[in-house]
Amino acid sequence: MDYASRTSAVEKVVNDMRKRDSLLTLRGWRDEVYTIAASYNSPPLFAMERAATSAFGVRVYGAHVNGYVVDENDNYFLWIGQRSKTKQTFPGMYDNLAAGGIGNGLSPTETMRKECEEEAGIPENLLKNLKSVGAVSYCYEDENGVHWEGEFIYDLKLPKSFIPKAADNEMERFQLLSISKVKELVIADNFKPNCALITLDFLMRHGFITPDQEPDYFFILENMHKSGL
């Protein structure tokens, strides 16, 4: 069986389950296919509607960017997005500057560049500062199934003069926030959970959360990098 036949077989199964309304997650049909592979850089096995991936527990991958500004006094600020209120998933919640799923034939870095342009209107010349800085891994179960995810993290230092533009209506607005304000938002309950994790990783990597002040330093880092449930 080749890629096309496997994809078509999977499509039949998933469409049938949707018709029978047998899986809650399929009510949130995304009309977006993910390429499924043994790993993010292995040859694709087949494509599958994004909403169905949690029913099968396959691992999915994404890329997120922390957009930040450093002022003349070495104070850091982070660009925090707020998701559109009409977005299907996590409407109105806080988000990173840009993020997107991997699985359309683009590498993690290519995906990240594309999302920076599409979601935040970042021009090509500012993307020369885009830097791969790590990843988080997590797995959780909810009423939609098993979400096993790996998210690549990028940092992008931006000039003070640049203002992101919500180019594709995914985001309602962007705010440039101080580190203390960002810490408050991460702790509060209206941050998209995996985006809060990406932001937490930024705060730890840049010395804004230290082992001297945080008793659960190892616990946090170990739980940010877990394979499986």
Next chain:
Amino acid sequence: MDYASRTSAVEKVVNDMRKRDSLLTLRGWRDEVYTIAASYNSPPLFAMERAATSAFGVRVYGAHVNGYVVDENDNYFLWIGQRSKTKQTFPGMYDNLAAGGIGNGLSPTETMRKECEEEAGIPENLLKNLKSVGAVSYCYEDENGVHWEGEFIYDLKLPKSFIPKAADNEMERFQLLSISKVKELVIADNFKPNCALITLDFLMRHGFITPDQEPDYFFILENMHKSGL
């Protein structure tokens, strides 16, 4: 039982085991006590000779610093130490700029500052750039017992003009090496293993190893942040 009585009881047991030569690890007596606690920031329970900790499998903590220089063309260089040939553990192997165990009543950051001064002769005024950037957790077993360790990581950006000095004879020399040379050393077999891990973390956080080029990106990060065996 208080701290002093517990420490004295443990001391008796460990001294007795040493006299009977019943544990291989005690042949490598360090004459250095570690404070044992439920966590690095919990109240100390008792003190124990460092060489005995692996016999009991207690978790021990350390702090390591990546000392680096960025030249005018934005090229990065890392200060890599080479351990003294007379050092008891890992003689002659490559090391970070400075590192030390936690457990003498100092916080992770205080320990790091002290080691920077003692092991690499870094003056106080350069330590203002010292930044907490994460940690690695790992656990392995060898002929000496179980080594369950948590290492805090610091980055220290240094001016090109500063040359580290092996102040306390722990290091034989320091070399300022390009990223490509550092990558070669990390892969080769003469790097102290946990120091190679700290260096690998630096390379990943600073964009010198990316998910586009490294197929085991998640595997590496997950295994760098593991609790227990």
